[in-house]
Amino acid sequence: MACRAQEFSSNRWQWQLSHRIHTVDGLERYVRLTDDERIGIKAAGSRFRWAVTPYFASLMDPEDPDCPIRRQAIPSAAELEAGLDVAGLGDPLAEDSHSPVRGLVHKYPDRVIILATMQCAVFCRHCTRRRVVGQVDRVMTSKQFDACVDYIQGHEEVRDVLVTGGDPLLGSDAWLEGILSKLRVIPHVDILRVGTRVPVTLPQRVTQDLCDMLERYHPLWMNIHFNHAREITPEVAQACDRLTRAGIPLGSQTVLLRGVNDDRQTLLDLFHALVRIRVRPYYLYQCDIVRGTSHFWTPVERGVELVSSLRGYTTGFSVPTFVVDSPLGKVHVAPQNLLAREGSEIVLRGYTGETCRMYNPTS
Numbered sequence: 001m002a003c004r005a006q007e008f009s010s011n012r013w014q015w016q017l018s019h020r021i022h023t024v025d026g027l028e029r030y031v032r033l034t035d036d037e038r039i040g041i042k043a044a045g046s047r048f049r050w051a052v053t054p055y056f057a058s059l060m061d062p063e064d065p066d067c068p069i070r071r072q073a074i075p076s077a078a079e080l081e082a083g084l085d086v087a088g089l090g091d092p093l094a095e096d097s098h099s100p101v102r103g104l105v106h107k108y109p110d111r112v113i114i115l116a117t118m119q120c121a122v123f124c125r126h127c128t129r130r131r132v133v134g135q136v137d138r139v140m141t142s143k144q145f146d147a148c149v150d151y152i153q154g155h156e157e158v159r160d161v162l163v164t165g166g167d168p169l170l171g172s173d174a175w176l177e178g179i180l181s182k183l184r185v186i187p188h189v190d191i192l193r194v195g196t197r198v199p200v201t202l203p204q205r206v207t208q209d210l211c212d213m214l215e216r217y218h219p220l221w222m223n224i225h226f227n228h229a230r231e232i233t234p235e236v237a238q239a240c241d242r243l244t245r246a247g248i249p250l251g252s253q254t255v256l257l258r259g260v261n262d263d264r265q266t267l268l269d270l271f272h273a274l275v276r277i278r279v280r281p282y283y284l285y286q287c288d289i290v291r292g293t294s295h296f297w298t299p300v301e302r303g304v305e306l307v308s309s310l311r312g313y314t315t316g317f318s319v320p321t322f323v324v325d326s327p328l329g330k331v332h333v334a335p336q337n338l339l340a341r342e343g344s345e346i347v348l349r350g351y352t353g354e355t356c357r358m359y360n361p362t363s
């Protein structure tokens, strides 16, 4: 972490974006690259785009290739290994087939997501939408967005609209306000949500101006993609504090990643660091079976085990729900703690593994 803070001359988010690192030479100013990373950058980089903000690069451990920030942001040769990820799909969640209008996914009865941009500040190596994210640095055109608004207007059952991407916080304040204001006036749209990783990879973007704007569109909720306690720096804490003070409830979405966060203590440290900055751990995701990500995969049992190893041992709301996303939507996968039902009694298993019998009203 030697080069933290000195490396960038500006705290402006536009500077961070325009000075993103996307070459071996650029990255070598931050870390001592391994051969695997070099091969990954050369090859995978042309297939699945990579770029890192100077801020995020400054969090990398220069000497440790297993650094969780490096593993998430620097391509690895493993992204190319044919055969290993034969099961890897381009669109594992079948989003394209649930898209009645370009850029909108309607999979659940009462809510939709809008993929408002295809750009990100840092291109996560585990990205579930790598089939589309990063191809072009632009936001959805207003014509495309108007088609999404028309669709929602025609579907009164939609009460929750999640604006995601890509990353919607990479658009300008005026662009994002245009999106939110058009959604806010649809009478049956109850809540707006923003899905983003920018507070983690580019916290400078969370300006007071942005928060003042967002505050005008309540009820507005935000979910932020966090994967490791090392991502929670003073800059990130300040960004989250600003958002919280604007009345925005913050949740986190974490992807379970082999070698990054797939052990109990790492997750506990992350979830504790999140509740400390008033971010509620919302979902822990099984890593999607996306092409080029097989080096991050874990068996589904691992996620169940990890989450149940935390339940009861720490604050209830610091334990997220473990989900596997699928073409059918998110599936909650949890251990069965209702062991038996016998007449008017049930047998329950507590967090320590002990069991007890309790009365169960039969009707």
Ligand SMILES: *Cc1c(COP(=O)(O)O)cnc(C)c1O
Binding pocket: 105, 106, 107, 108, 111, 112, 113, 162, 330
């Ligand atoms: C995740 C997701 C949502 C939101 O799901 P919640 O469980 O309400 O957070 C909505 N639509 C799609 C297509 C999604 O993938």
